[in-house]
């Protein structure tokens with residue numbers, strides 16, 4: 001599943017979300033302090049994992065210094081399960 005390049009605003013910071021060939025992680029998020037910060041999403045994730053990874057990286061972007069990795073991991077997982085159970089499906093980020 002491919003995520004096209006998309007410009008978004010998260011907590012007042014402009015981010016680019018794009019697909020990338022990531023080896024180690026499913027997603028990566030730059031500090032909002034760097035120039036042209038990005039959220040990179042590994043290509044080929046299924047719908048459930050894509051939702052979780054997007055939420056995870058957007059949580060990092062929203063509160064870069066305030067949120068721990070553990071909090072972000074647990075919260076994004078819980079939120080993705082709830083949204084998926086409520087019927088969320090990807091209808092715009094596919095190839």
Ligand SMILES: [Zn+2]
Nearest residue numbers: 056060069072
């Ligand atoms: Zn993380």
